[in-house]
Each structure stands twice: as structure tokens, then as C-alpha cells.
Amino acid sequence: MSLMWKLLATTLLLSSLAYAQSASDNVSDFLEDQFSSNERLKSVDVKIDSVVPVKEVKGWNAYIVDVKAVLKQRPKKTINQKMIWFSNGDVITKDLVDLKSGQNLLEVVKPQFKDAYYRPENLIYGNKDAEHKIVIFSDPLCPFCKGFVPGALQNLKKEPNKFAVYYYHFPLLRLHPASGTLVKAAVAAELQGVKNVILRLYTVKVNPREKDVNKILAAFNKVEGTNITVADINSEAVKKQTKNDVDVARDLMVAGTPTVYLDGKIDNTKKKYLKVK
Template sequence: MSLMLKLLATALLLSNFLQASTSNEDVEKFLKKSFEGNPNIIKLSVKVEQTIVLEKVKGWSAYIVGVDATVKAKQGSRDVKQKMIWFSNGDTISPDLIDVKTGISLKESVSPSFELKYYKKENLIYGNADAEHRVAIFSDPLCPFCRNFVPKAINTMKKDPKKFAIYYYHFPLPSLHPAAVELVKAAVAAELQGEKDVVLKLYTVEVDSREKDINKILAAFNKTMKTNITPEDLKSKAVMEHINSDLNIANNLMVNGTPTMFFDDKLDKTKRKFEKVK
């Protein structure tokens, strides 16, 4: 459970009813009032960013909510930003809905749309920007499944640049693969120096995913790429802006695992829609 959910869980259990004919403002007011009951929250902003009418559950809608808070910490305070999904039918609000027949959370069917502003030229690695289909990939190069799947998917799509515009976003998972954090910075630095096909080569770098020594990580990277990226290169403003942009986009789209793929602006849970394009 995330820090934000831990902080808010007690307050949310106190009440779960809204007035009928729920509006975005109703949801915002209700959640803010509930959250403010937690003494650990110093400052709070709650904003409904998108409303999605559920097709499978008549009368219910999903609300994608952005929460921006300042919370008490052991030393001072810390800022927390998080996206949440809430459901309401106008009378009741709930953090989740479960399909009785399948036991599957309806949150699995809710995802923010991939906005046009997220298709940035620096993320376009193959294909034409005006291609028939847009595919966005969020991946960690040290994720075992990613290493097997992502290069194959990219190589398949890159053969037809008129059909596929492939956008790639770095999404390292530091708790699982700490080495990936510096590895993706090195990849961006290499691209900025004019290196080609960096993303595909990134999946062939051999390094312990738990490695934290930046010199060992860069040694493995430079050996594969035949480059000379230094620790100082990773600290450049351009590198950090690119990485932060990728992570912010991932946060806005509620990406929480790898690989995550969007096909023509919609989350592709199968990760296989590109294969069905004739």
C-alpha cells in the first residue's frame, strides 16, 4: 500500500456516501473533507482529472483523481503526489469495485487516455510521427520480461515506419532493479551524443540488476555501446529533464509496472495489438 493510501485509509473508512447526481466537484469536496481528517496531512489539493463512464456497471463512473499533499515526516515534511481511482454511482463512493463472477477489480479496466502532448519527439525512437498507429512503451531494461519481449516488439514494428510510430519512455524500477536508474540515464546521455539504436542495445547490457556502483554500471554500458559515458554525463540538465519527463508522464498515466504499452492512445493490456495490424 502506498504512503498516501496508508495516510488516508482511516479517514476514508469514516464515511462513504455522496449525494445523488455526483459531479466532479462533489467527488473533490468529499475526498478532501475525508482526507483532511488525517492529522499527518499539512497541505492538500484534490482534483478530478478524468471521468470515465463504466460500460459494465450501469450508473457507475470511475474518477481519476490527482492528490497533491504535504505530509509530516520524521524530519520536517515531504511532498506526495499520487493518482487514484474512485468509483461512484451518485449515492456511494468506493475505492474499488469487484466483479462478483470473475473476482477481478474494475480498476483493471480503467486507465487515463494517452494525451497527444505526451508524444514528444525525443521519445520517438522509430517510425514516422504521422504513422498510421502510435505505440508507446514504458519499460525497465533490466526487467526480465521486458528484456525478452520489448526488443522483439520494437524490431517487429520498426520494419514498417509508415504503420508504426514507436515512442519509448524510460521507467526504471529502483526497488527491484536499482542499476536500471543509472543505466537509463546513460542511455539518454548516449543519445544526446548522437549514438543510434541505443534503446535496443540497452537490453543487451549485462549488469547485475542490484548493482549500485555507478562505475561498474557505466563500465557494462560503455562496453556494450562502445561509448565513453562518464558519471558527470549522467548529471547533465538535458539528461535529467528527459528522465524526469518520462517519469512524470508515467505518473500521469498511472503506469506502475513494466512493460506497459499504449496502442493508439489507449492502454493495451494484451501488449499484442500491434501484432494484429495488417
């Protein structure tokens, strides 16, 4: 659970129950009023990023909301998070489930991958003008990523005019603290012109809970044949790139790894690229 949700859980039940909406019929005002009642928050700002009609449920819209909050105990830190809320104009709810399919409609209305997110520094294989674009958010120490990403990249790199492959680092630091250093090392190596860094990254042998930076870098350099140093991973260029990747993930509400997009739309199966003719 994110810090934002922990803070807001004291004032809003995070369930599929519906809530009466404010008389103003304004979702952002209603949410801001509710969140502001949390005594731990110094300030809260709620803005609606976009409104998506829910085709599966007549009369309902999904509101993709940007929330910025400042803690009273940490006034210099701003918490930014995207949320999705559903409303039909009379009630508002966090979850909406299709009774026929059992599908949580949150997955249907999540933000699409914007053209602005296709950054040159994230293109690891293929031609940027390829017929299809595939995006992968991944943590190199995630067991599910290890079972999917290397094989997928091996397949995708064979068809550079068919697939442009964009890779975004999304280390799950609470689960795998070591991935933070590995990701920075990978970015530093790429900035130095080293090729195929990402594929080899998944073969680095290190304890996911390891926090000794020197041990992690030694394991990375052994596999990659590099000499990445602590100074390298702390450079402004590396910090900027890793932050950009995490920012894109946050904007898209990426919650786990691996997360895959094909031609701008999330692919929960992660296999649609295999069916592209």
C-alpha cells in the same frame, strides 16, 4: 505500495467495500475531508481530473483524481498521485469488479494516452506520421521487459510507415536500483546522437541491485561502445528527460513494466500490434 497509499491507509480501507458519501455529493470534498484526518499530513488538495462513465455498471462513474499532499515532517516535499474512485452518487468505493467477467474495472477506465505525450525525444523508430502509434514504458532490468521489448522493437522497426514507436523510461528503482543509472546513461547517449541505444540496453549485464555508478556505467559503455561519464548522466538535459518520462507514467497511472499503448489505448495483452493490418 506507494507512499501516498501508505499514508492514506490509516484513514481509508483500501478494499472493495463501499463508503457512504458526504451530503454534498461531491467526491473531491469527501476525499479531501477523509485524507485530511491523517495526522501525518500537513495539507491535502484533491482535484477531479476527469469523470468516466462506467458502461459495465449502470449509474456508476469513475473519478480520476489528482491528490497533492504535504507531510508535516517533510514540508518542502509535495507528494503527487493520481487515483481512481467509483461512485453512483450515494456510495464511493476504490474497487469495482464485474461479476460476470471478474475484471477489475480500474483497468477499463485508466487514462488514455494524450497527444501531448507523443514527444519527439521519445520517438525511437518509425515516422511520426505513421498510421499507428505504439508506446512502451519499460525498465531495462525488468525480466518481463527483457522477454518482450527487444523482440517487439525488432519487429516494429521493420515497418516505419506503419508504426511510430515511442519509448518511455520507467525504472522500478525499489526492485532494480541499477536501472536508474542505466536509464540516465541511455538518455545521455541518445542526446549525443548514438543510435539504437534502447535495443542494446537490454543486453547490458549488471546486477539489478548494484549501486556503484562507475560499475554500472562501465557495463553500459562496454555494450554501447560509448564513453558516458558521471557528469554526462547528471546533466540538466538528462534530468529533464528522465523526469518527463516518469511524469507521463504517473499521469497515466502506469504501475508496472512493460506497459504498452496502441493508438492511445492501453494494451494489456501487449500483442495487438501483431494483428494490425
